[in-house]
Amino acid sequence: MSEANPVVVVTGGTAGVGRATVREFARNGYDVAILARGKDGLDATRREVEGLGQRALAIPTDVADWKAVEDAAERVERELGPIDVWVNNAFAGIFSRFMDVTPEEYERVTQVTYLGQVNGTRAALKRMLERKRGKVVLVGSALAYRGIPLQSAYCGAKHAIQGFIDSVRSELLHDAPEVKITMVQLPGVNTPQFDWIRAKLPGQPRPVGKVYQPEVAGRAIYFAAHTNRKEVEVGMPAVEAIWGNKVASSALDHYLAATGFKSQQRPERVKPDRKDNLFEPVAGDHGARGSFSDEAVDSSAELWISEHKKGLGLAVLGAAVAGAGFMLATRNGKAEGSKRSKTKARQRS
Numbered sequence: 001m002s003e004a005n006p007v008v009v010v011t012g013g014t015a016g017v018g019r020a021t022v023r024e025f026a027r028n029g030y031d032v033a034i035l036a037r038g039k040d041g042l043d044a045t046r047r048e049v050e051g052l053g054q055r056a057l058a059i060p061t062d063v064a065d066w067k068a069v070e071d072a073a074e075r076v077e078r079e080l081g082p083i084d085v086w087v088n089n090a091f092a093g094i095f096s097r098f099m100d101v102t103p104e105e106y107e108r109v110t111q112v113t114y115l116g117q118v119n120g121t122r123a124a125l126k127r128m129l130e131r132k133r134g135k136v137v138l139v140g141s142a143l144a145y146r147g148i149p150l151q152s153a154y155c156g157a158k159h160a161i162q163g164f165i166d167s168v169r170s171e172l173l174h175d176a177p178e179v180k181i182t183m184v185q186l187p188g189v190n191t192p193q194f195d196w197i198r199a200k201l202p203g204q205p206r207p208v209g210k211v212y213q214p215e216v217a218g219r220a221i222y223f224a225a226h227t228n229r230k231e232v233e234v235g236m237p238a239v240e241a242i243w244g245n246k247v248a249s250s251a252l253d254h255y256l257a258a259t260g261f262k263s264q265q266r267p268e269r270v271k272p273d274r275k276d277n278l279f280e281p282v283a284g285d286h287g288a289r290g291s292f293s294d295e296a297v298d299s300s301a302e303l304w305i306s307e308h309k310k311g312l313g314l315a316v317l318g319a320a321v322a323g324a325g326f327m328l329a330t331r332n333g334k335a336e337g338s339k340r341s342k343t344k345a346r347q348r349s
Helices: 014-025 039-051 068-079 103-131 151-175 213-222 236-259 301-307 308-349
Strands: 007-011 031-036 058-060 084-089 136-142 178-185 201-204 232-233 266-269
Touching: 007 014, 007 103, 014 031, 014 039, 014 068, 014 084, 014 213, 031 039, 039 058, 039 301, 058 068, 068 103, 068 266, 084 103, 103 151, 103 178, 136 213, 151 178, 178 213, 178 236, 213 232, 232 236, 232 308
Parallel strands: 007 031, 007 084, 031 058, 084 136, 136 178, 178 232
Antiparallel strands: 201 266
């Protein structure tokens, strides 16, 4: 890390998971560069970081534009200092049957959600490789392993990121093992995206299954930035989706065909004048949390286990040693008792 405050870049850092991630890093002493498109969110997030006592740099950036991302990285290092951590969080999506998505819409989701992470990784590694230090965090999803209906563009992009990290991580291990890259696989999160994501459905979009607060995701991303693990899985739904697809992929196809349409829609109808952020940002400061706080949980047992893996391992090892010692002492005690009994028996005879 830098001698001064460490520096983190968070793309899509003005709302949802990105906003929670910015707060988590700022609370832990990082100066933060926020890359996003909307001016209102950028200004509000910058003020929030400064209110936490850290330097902030808000840069209007469309991550689908490689030149814009490169220019932003150059500005970050010029004004804040060397980048220690780069978090690729920005994404776009659309809730729709595949055949109802236009080629332009599909391309836009892919450019932002997949190529945006490629562009961010390229800009980060260009600088980190020269210094032989740094960490890139890719924000993934359980949908990087298991696609679901109505989100083909998003699922395809997240699958692409999964293949991308396999390749780049292998190269880094060969060329520059001091530079790290990791991926965080998230479950459904209570973010504002469901109120502004493009939707061609009767009902308003909603996350699938158990919903987590964005602060859980923010803590997971911060943890991932400070571990050497390749992947961090958050929430049991993500674990179930990833491992369920490994053992019963075809069965999940049929299950999702029966349940995946209804489970991703609220009873409220999509309004004809609904604004979305696919091509342009939606005005306003949207914060981290969305419309599902009444059902969202603010903790993840899977994340807690990951964060305390070393301590838990030592505790298990200690318990095993103590158990083995107890068993040995018991066995020795029984053996000594048997020996004394045999001695007394010989003396009586």
